[in-house]
Amino acid sequence: MKAKQTILSITVVIFICFQLIFPTATAHTGGVFTIIVSENGVVPGNVQMLVNDTARWINVDDRDNVTHRIFVDANSDGIYNGTEDWDSGNLTHQCEHVNGTKVDENCNAYFDIPFNETYLNMSYFNVTGTYAFFDLVYNETSESTEIVYGNVTVNSDSHLTAGFQDTNSNNKETIDDEEKNEDSDFLLIIAAASAIGAMILGGMILFGNKEE
Numbered sequence: 001m002k003a004k005q006t007i008l009s010i011t012v013v014i015f016i017c018f019q020l021i022f023p024t025a026t027a028h029t030g031g032v033f034t035i036i037v038s039e040n041g042v043v044p045g046n047v048q049m050l051v052n053d054t055a056r057w058i059n060v061d062d063r064d065n066v067t068h069r070i071f072v073d074a075n076s077d078g079i080y081n082g083t084e085d086w087d088s089g090n091l092t093h094q095c096e097h098v099n100g101t102k103v104d105e106n107c108n109a110y111f112d113i114p115f116n117e118t119y120l121n122m123s124y125f126n127v128t129g130t131y132a133f134f135d136l137v138y139n140e141t142s143e144s145t146e147i148v149y150g151n152v153t154v155n156s157d158s159h160l161t162a163g164f165q166d167t168n169s170n171n172k173e174t175i176d177d178e179e180k181n182e183d184s185d186f187l188l189i190i191a192a193a194s195a196i197g198a199m200i201l202g203g204m205i206l207f208g209n210k211e212e
Helices: 002-021 167-211
Strands: 032-038 041-043 046-050 054-059 066-072 086-091 110-114 129-139 144-155
Touching: 032 046, 041 144, 054 066, 054 086, 086 110
Parallel strands: 032 054, 046 144
Antiparallel strands: 032 041, 054 110, 066 086, 066 129, 129 144
């Protein structure tokens, strides 16, 4: 009976050690990252987000007879209006509704692209990368056009948080990441040593009980 209790205790200790060495990973569930399209341009122009996030371009330009149209280079071939690329169609400031239903089904004030494996029909790491886009601004009154360029960078969810990224703090973030990695490596070494020690101790006790 004592040997069984000892073996059970050792098993629990080993299980805890392995949990420390190989923690359970949870995928980033995703959120909506808003990109404001206005008279003054696109903000932010360079987006940092994670796999499973959705990029949402929202038109807040309330000028009369002005439309915005988002083109995204999906396959990074330098062409924005290819058959594989994404086109929002004309985005207006607002759409007319009657009893909660849009009068014109083709009227849109925003445009969504979910950067996930299902929507893009890609593997997880193929979803990551930088997607160039531009906003085609058309003024119907003056018949003039303007193009505003930007990028959406989709990262894996390792060591990153969705949201705005301060490019001026890249060096500091790199140093912080290196320090965190060193701390993690140290903890992994301790956990591995603890697991090996527990197994050795269990073997000694088990063989000792057999000899008795």
